[in-house]
Amino acid sequence: MAANAEIIKVLICQGTGGMASGAAAVAAAFTEEFTKQGVEASVGKRCEVVGTGCRGLCANDVLVDIVLPGQTAVTYDFVTPEMVPQIVTEHVLGNEPVAKKVAGEYYTQFLAKQQRIIFSRCGTVNAESLDDFLAHQGFTGIKKAVTMKPAEVIDEVKRSGLRGRGGGGFPTGVKWSFCAASPGDEKYLICNADEGDPGAFMDRSVLEGDPYGLIEGMMIGAYAIGCKFAYVYVRAEYPLAIKRLQLAIDTCYAKGILGENCMGLGFQLDMRIKAGAGAFVCGEETALMASIEGHRGMSRPRPPFPAVRGLWGKPTNINNVETFANVSYIFYNGADWYSSIGTEGTKGTKIFALTGKVKHTGLVEVPAGTTMKEVIYDVCGGILNNRKFKAVQAGGPSGGCLPAEALDAQVDYDSLIKAGAMMGSGGLVVMDETTCMVDIARFFLNFTRAESCGKCIPCRIGLKIMLEILERITHGEGREGDLELLEDMAYDIKKSSLCGLGQTAPNPVLSTLRYFRHEYEAHIKEKRCPSNSCKPLLKFEVVDGACKKCGLCFRVCPVDAVRWEKGQLAVIDKEKCTQCTSCYDACRFMAIE
Template sequence: MAEKAEELRVLICQGTGGLASGAQAVEDAFRAEFEKHGVEGKVGKRCTVVGTGCRGLCANDVLVDICIPGQEAVTYDFVKPELVTQIVEEHILKGEVVAKKKAGPYYNKFLEKQMRVVFSRCGTIDAESLDDFLAHEGFTGIKKAVKMKPQEVIDEVKKSGLRGRGGGGFPTGVKWGFCAASPGDDKYLICNADEGDPGAFMDRSILEGDPYGLIEGMMIAAYAIGCKNGYVYVRAEYPLAIQRLQKAIDVCYEKGFLGKDCMGLGFDFDLKIKAGAGAFVCGEETALMASIEGERGMPRPRPPFPAVRGLWTKPTNINNVETFANVSFIFYKGADWYSSIGTEGTKGTKIFALTGKIKHTGLVEVPAGITMREVIYDVCGGILNNRKFKAVQAGGPSGGCLPGEAIDAQVDYDSLIKAGAMMGSGGLVVMDETTCMVDIARFFLNFTRAESCGKCVPCRIGLKNMLDILERITEGHGREGDIELLEDMCVDIKKASLCGLGQTAPNPVLSTIRYFRDEYEAHIKDQRCPSNSCKALLKFEVIEEACKKCGLCYKICPVDAIKWEKGEVAIIDKEKCTECTSCYDACRFMAIE
């Protein structure tokens, strides 16, 4: 440990977001500058450049931490290769922080109310290094678990209060108990990494930033239920996640952590990756199993449930990435510690992916029970351009839209369901006053309709008919009775659909009608979109009394359709206007109708 304290470490975010922003070039620049200046030996005995997993504040990539022995780590954001020379020469060699390039106060605010448990290693260790993982409690959880009887392991998970993080929130220990109690020596364990919600990338970031943590969680589950074979079902659109997880699995086999007599602990467990083609419906566990078996990914009737008759007709347990990642920490620190976090009905932390009209998009991990207001305003900085918060879509396409008055709702399973949404896998899409809620319902329904496997009539035909109605409304052709018809169809489709996709697909429509019925009525009765979002209903006129004469609309117009002079109200030339809405998006004063 003394040697570690004398090590200079440069931590570079190299999740998918970081690499897309140029993290590899930044790493190359640091290595070149270290060699050029002979840094090793001058600042610490060793100098290590580490590619980490996602740091969370994805909108500010590339994020870099400079960790000099005996000093507090300093974070830089928006780092480009050309900035590296200055960081090395001024900060690392001279000890003078490049203040203008350092991450601002918002970065500390971003972390202040978070509680990074599952993400504790993401962004701090080399995601591909087994040694780094072992140095941060790695595989101590499985060592503790095997000293207990399998039923005691299940009881410990029950005691922790962990609920599945994949959407439904079913108690994890109870689920394990069902599979363990099923007769038979051949059982399967599946990790569902088929993360298909628009804007969600929590599981991907865990796989990229802490793949060994997932493996350990699955080993504990395998020991508990008496299983020798496991699969990680991950969508092929996650190449970096697959690459890092496969490397971790290969290293574990090489070191004896997987396979026969894992770690010499007396149990066998084999693990492999199954890459899926990216069908949203394969997030449903029976469709996922059909895909692994080589069949078309379509859901099967339940019962029998997977715990009794699952993969290849054998008892099977399925949890998602975040659930398994939590398991390790329950055994590092104990069930009592874990259950002390969160609310009575939702224990532990929850990871959310925040997108939409928000200042700091990215991933956050917060204790269950924190309010939506704290997540949006305290952690993520509030609404973009300081506009008014209107709604948040919680739970992805299967969730619901919560209005401004529900912003103080607690973020836990029971509170969100009561408010008309759901926790889901953890996607939060934030909307401001420029967002049309009818169009949002249309967007999410279009997604689920396209992703429906078509096996059952309510989902295949019902969602298409609902989408037709919503498209008519957003185009100004809504009819009296459309709202009531949509409500009736939502109820019927939820009741009659075969799987969770159809059973939850109407939720965005129901929640927007519940909270924003006036917007539906304005579209139908007045052929007007209150948010000025539906193109077919836009007038493209400047509201003279609202115009601040700033010229932002004039500067952004791609076809020079706006006439404006300093101190004058802007005028839109409708003959030139292509109705692209660039002016409307640019105007901070809602002065364009």
């Protein structure tokens, strides 16, 4: 990234992850150091400390780019205020990067296979600056769209091949055409930013890092379907995202970009944020609309679909944040450009949030068709502590768990469904050999059972019974016939539930039964957890042949239940042991049973 010849820029990640790691203090330290050392007077250049959106490698925050005039950016990670004086002295003034503190090869590797389109402005521009947005193609997409007829705009989106990024993967242009064809002058557009999957934060990062980009995508969608009012439904747990989006909306009204005559282009659009209470079921579009209307978030039968009878009984179109963010780039660069990226069935890029037992957690944006193995090993560096990969849970709590033999599956809608998972909104939870797949199925089913609105019996009662069976199995109380009962109930719940929550909630159970049935059988028949994860089945004994006598288990035990001397085999005092699993988690040699 080349710098403006007259400006020294310090780009600091100030997304939620960066702020939690101390980005505000780092920014203040740079401003103070510039003044203290008289940098502007010394070099004759203006200095800017810029708060950007998420950079992706969240585990390494605070991330800072130093951009000197005419040079490419140099990235530092794990930056603290104490590091700032040295960086300013040696790099900004001395033009010599502090080599020991520059992000290592893993950062280059992290970016190498990514194609950052939706995130192209995140991490490079001031997330709160309209001027920065305008300097990076901002609002050129809507200016192009209004030179076309609404039907032509929809055709352009169809030609691009964009599919909804909220989980279902329905073609976006087709969805828009349904709403546009519905009679009536009063229509609504909704952006679903109710991101509820555990470990997922893709939409939040777009809202925090490129709020104007979302507004532009929604303006194009509103023009296409003939809509004059739009809502952004954001979960209230995203205060920074709400703050920056509201600032962007207010600025757009002040500048005439939103309102009665948007940008003087001849169409009207008003926009409002609705903060949701954080109910997972409100990610389902009919429950979301009920929440906006002031009712309890509960799904309703379809048809009629929202495109015919949606918010306040009027035709309504709903897409998620990532979908609208894609729309802007389609009109910047054209449908042919967009459709050249990805696979035949899934065009463009996809953002994934990687969490769990992986070396570099965070957000990645890769072309559709990239394999799961490439995402986990090439982009994110592989498994934490170099342990053995076991599974990846794709698609959030409604997705499936894929084993090592499915790692070559491409990250596109059709390939993941064939493998027994789903794209979902983009959450990937990576698991290693210490993860019990029965317990993972129990964990995700517990989440969806708690988040069920309870309206339909299959979801309300069926998930509760399935959860009770899984809890029995993880406590060593499983019985013959439990697995067959789980499968039968799972398929019945999928077929008969009212909405997508119940229809997909059994997926983690079905996928783990498909790929890890032997673990279920070990729990039931042998009363043993092969991953040594289920506490009621643990022995907490050190295996003589596997123990390397390193003493790590001794050092991490919080209750001094491990006896160890240098060069000696560790011994666990079962009377003191609280079964916290700290020793097991710390041992890299799987020496604790």
